Amino acid sequence: MTITHSSPELSPELLSKLDGIELTDPLGFSKVMAPIMAVAHYRDGAWETPRLTGLEPMALWPHTQALHYGQALFEGMKAYRNLGDAVPGASALLFRPFEHARRMNRTALRLGMPELPEQVYVETLERLVSALDKLVPNRQGQSLYLRPTMFGATADLSVVPSTEFCFVVLATPSDAFFTAPISAWIERLFSRAGPGGTGNVKAAGNYAASFAAAAKLGKLGFHQLLWLDAATHTQIEEFTAMNVFVRRGDRLVTPPLSDTILAGVTRDSLLKLGPTLDLDMREEPVLIDEVVDAARSGEDVELFGCGTGAVVAPVELLGDDSGLRLPLPNREVASRLRQYMLDLQHGLIAGPEGWQWPV
Ligand code: COI
Numbered sequence: 001m002t003i004t005h006s007s008p009e010l011s012p013e014l015l016s017k018l019d020g021i022e023l024t025d026p027l028g029f030s031k032v033m034a035p036i037m038a039v040a041h042y043r044d045g046a047w048e049t050p051r052l053t054g055l056e057p058m059a060l061w062p063h064t065q066a067l068h069y070g071q072a073l074f075e076g077m078k079a080y081r082n083l084g085d086a087v088p089g090a091s092a093l094l095f096r097p098f099e100h101a102r103r104m105n106r107t108a109l110r111l112g113m114p115e116l117p118e119q120v121y122v123e124t125l126e127r128l129v130s131a132l133d134k135l136v137p138n139r140q141g142q143s144l145y146l147r148p149t150m151f152g153a154t155a156d157l158s159v160v161p162s163t164e165f166c167f168v169v170l171a172t173p174s175d176a177f178f179t180a181p182i183s184a185w186i187e188r189l190f191s192r193a194g195p196g197g198t199g200n201v202k203a204a205g206n207y208a209a210s211f212a213a214a215a216k217l218g219k220l221g222f223h224q225l226l227w228l229d230a231a232t233h234t235q236i237e238e239f240t241a242m243n244v245f246v247r248r249g250d251r252l253v254t255p256p257l258s259d260t261i262l263a264g265v266t267r268d269s270l271l272k273l274g275p276t277l278d279l280d281m282r283e284e285p286v287l288i289d290e291v292v293d294a295a296r297s298g299e300d301v302e303l304f305g306c307g308t309g310a311v312v313a314p315v316e317l318l319g320d321d322s323g324l325r326l327p328l329p330n331r332e333v334a335s336r337l338r339q340y341m342l343d344l345q346h347g348l349i350a351g352p353e354g355w356q357w358p359v
Contacts, residue, residue, distance in 0.1 A: 010052060010131055014036060014052060014053070014054060014131075015131070017035035017036060017054055017055075018035060018036070018132070018134060018135070021035065021134070021135065023135065023137055023173050025175075026175055027137060027142060027173050027174055027175045028174070028175060029145065029172065029174045029175065029177065030145075030172050030174070031172070032172060032173055033055055033170060033171070033172050034055065034132050034135050034144070034170070034171035034172060034173070035054060035055050036052055036053070036054060036055065036128065036131055036132060036171075037052070037053060037054075037055050037128070037168060037169060037170050037171070038050045038051065038052055038053075038124045038125075038127065038128045038167075038168065038169040039051060039053055039166070039167070039168050039169075040116075040120075040124075040166070040167045041153070041164065041165070041166055041167075042114055042164060042165040042166070042167070043163075043164050047114070047116055047117075047120065047167070049120070050120065050124040050127075050167060050169070052127060052128060052131055055170070058166075058168075060153070060155075061155035063155045063156065063157050064151075064152075064153060064154070064155050065151075065152035065153065065154045065155070065156060065161075065162040066151035066152045066153065066162070066204075068157060069152070069159060070203070070204060070205040070208070071111055071112065071113060071151060071152030071161060071162055072111075072149070072150070072151040072152070072203070072204035072205070073104065073107040073108060073111060073113070073149070073150050073151070073201070073202050073203055073204055074147060074148065074149045074150075074202055074204060075100050075103065075104045075146075075147070075148040075149075075202060076145070076146075076147065076202075076307070076308040076309055077094065077095070077097065077100050077125065077145075077146040077147075077148065077308060078094075078095065078143035078144065078145050078146060078174075078308060078309075078345070079092045079093070079094055079125075079129040079132075079136050079143060079144040079146060079171075079359060080092060080093050080095070080136070080143050080345045080346050080347075081093075081136050081137060081138050081139075081142075081143075081346060082346065082347040082358070083138075083140060083346040083347060083348055084343075084346060084347040084348035084349065085347070086347045086348065086349055086350040086351070086356065087347045087350075087356045087358050089358065090347065090356075090358030090359060091130075091133055091136070091359060092129050092133060092136045092144070092358075092359045093345060093346070093347050093356045093357060093358060093359065094122075094125060094126075094129065094146075094357040094359060095265070095269075095308075095344075095345050095355060095356065095357070096265050096269065096354070096355050096357070097121070097122045097125055097357050098118055098122060098354065099265045099268070100121070100148070100265060101116070101118035101121035101122055102118060103201070103202065103263060103265070104116070104121065104148060104150070104202070105118070106201055106263075107201035107202045107203060108150060110198060110201045110203070111198070111201070111203055112152075112161035112162075113150055113152065113161070113162075113165055114165060116150070116167055121148070122357070124148075124169055125146060125148070125169065125359075126357075126359050128146070128169055128171060129144065129146070129171075129359045130359055132144060132171055133359075135171065135173045136173070137173050137174075140342055140346055141175070141176035141179070141311075141342060142173070142174065142175055142176060143173075143174055143176075143345075144171050144172070144173050144174070145171065145172050145173070145174040145309070146169060146170070146171050147169065147170040147171070147172070148167070148168070148169045149167070149168045149169070149170070150165060150166065150167045150168075151165065151166055151204075152164075152165055153165055153166045176311070177309045177310045177311075177313070178223075178310055178313040181313070181314040181315060181316035181317075181331055182223040182224055182305070182313050182314070182315055182316065183221070183222045183223050183224075183315065183316065183317035183318070183319065184222065184223065184224045184225070184226040184239060184303070184305075184315045184317070184318055184319075185216075185217060185220065185222040185224070185225050185226060185318075185319050185320065186226050186228065186288060186318060186319070186320040186324070187213055187225045187226060187227055187228065188228065188233050188320060188321065189213070189321075190210075190212065190213035191227065191228070191229075191230035191233075192206065192209070192210060192225075192227040192230075192237060192238060192260070193206070193227075193230065193237070193259075193260035193261075194230045194231075194260065195230075195231075195258075195259055195260065196259060197259065197260070199237075199259060199260040199261065199262065200257070200258065200259045200260065200261060200262060200263065201262070202262065207241070210225065210240055213225055214240055220319065222317075222319055224239040224240045224241070224242070224305065224313075224315075225239065225240045226238075226239055226244070226288075226318070227239070227240075228288055229260065230260070234287055234288060234289065235255065235285050235286060235287055235288070236255060236286040236287075236288050236291070237255055237260055237261060238255075238261060238262065239305040241307060241309060241310070242264070242305030242306055242307035242309075242310050242313060243261070243262065243264040243266070243267035243305065243306050243307060244286075244303070244304070244305055244306075245267075245270065245302075245303070245304050245305075245306060245334075246286050246291055246301065246302070246303050247300075247301065247302040247303075247304075247330075247333050247334075248291075248294055248299065248300070248301055249299075249300055250279075250280050251280045251282055252270075252274060252279055252280065252281050252282065252333065253282045253283070253284050253286050254267060254270075254271070254281075254282075254283055254286075255283070255284070255285055255286055256283040256284065256285070257283070264306060264307055264308075265308060266306040266307050266308055266310075266311065266312070266341065267306055267307075269341065269355070270306055270312075270337060270341075271283070272352070273337075273340065273341075277336070277337075277340065279333070291303065291318075292318065292324065292326060295318070295326055295328055296326065300330060301328065301330065302314065302315075302328065302330045302331055302332070302333055302334055303315040303318065303328055304331070304334035304337075306337075311338050311341050311342060311345075312334050312335075312337045312338035312341060313334075313338075314328075314331035314334035314335060314338075315328055316328055316329070316331070344356065
């Protein structure tokens with residue numbers, strides 16, 4: 001793959017877009033979009049070098065491929081303020097950016113889109129975060145959320161892959177997604193993913209396909225769906241936008257990666273960190289009925305979600321349409337893991353090589 005064109009320097013005009021922007025609490029999520037984004041086009045078999053430009057509406061033909069056939073993906077990442085001295089000299093830290101680059105490329109290939117070189121992906125994020133340093137919040141748990149996106153940009157209604165693509169990285173200063181334990185609804189009607197489908201990649205359509213099922217959550221007062229396997233609706237797979245872990249006694253179990261489970265970077269990080277924190281981490285199928293029965297009988301059970309957005313989110317209530325309303329009072333391990341991850345992400349403690357990426 002060849003990269004063409006060189007990247008223009010940050011102009012004073014571009015930087016002036018940041019003038020007058022102050023971070024005021026609450027930041028929320030996606031309330032304030034950073035006025036600078038990164039953009040690159042793929043044409044004639046090559047990516048141009050991503051360039052920083054002002055945030056502005058994009059002109060797309062109504063017959064742009066992504067709008068009709070969903071040839072679109074995204075990644076979720078965060079730039080955290082460096083609050084410690086584990087990574088000296090860095091103003092902000094990205095967490096395992098090359099893992100995200102690799103996952104984006106797996107998604108791109110699955111959807112018939114071209115890979116972007118990992119180095120280009122990471123350098124683009126570095127340049128964007130560096131330009132937006134004043135929008136990286138200073139408080140632990142807050143972040144500059146980054147949204148790399150790629151979509152098929154060819155204007156053509158034929159059911160074939162695009163030949164032109166667009167890579168965009170947006171940024172938005174954000175609060176922690178969840179600051180209190182959440183409730184989860186066991187989804188027994190709809191399914192998130194099927195064998196051979198796109199459940200293991202970050203296809204935009206996976207999220208659109210969850211909206212009808214998730215629509216009831218607000219009315220019921222629940223936060224996230226807990227998806228089960230499509231074939232039997234007996235095994236836990238994922239939450240709406242997070243991987244899932246269950247702790248029973250000393251064991252922490254998450255479903256093994258398959259073509260219906262997203263390879264979460266936080267999921268992988270917890271699996272790798274767990275043993276260093278004396279936790280017994282397993283990748284095994286988890287039956288929803290066993291978790292419910294164990295919690296009902298007073299066993300020491302925890303259920304939590306994990307993902308880039310949520311970090312680690314303990315679940316305090318499980319519900320379903322049979323009337324189940326099951327409190328889950330334990331959250332010691334989830335809370336400990338959440339704090340550990342945030343300490344790593346903010347550079348307060350040292351992590352494995354390459355995990356805390358200085359900007
Ligand atoms: C993530 O946690 O990885 C996300 O992409 C969150 C997003 C769906 C809001």
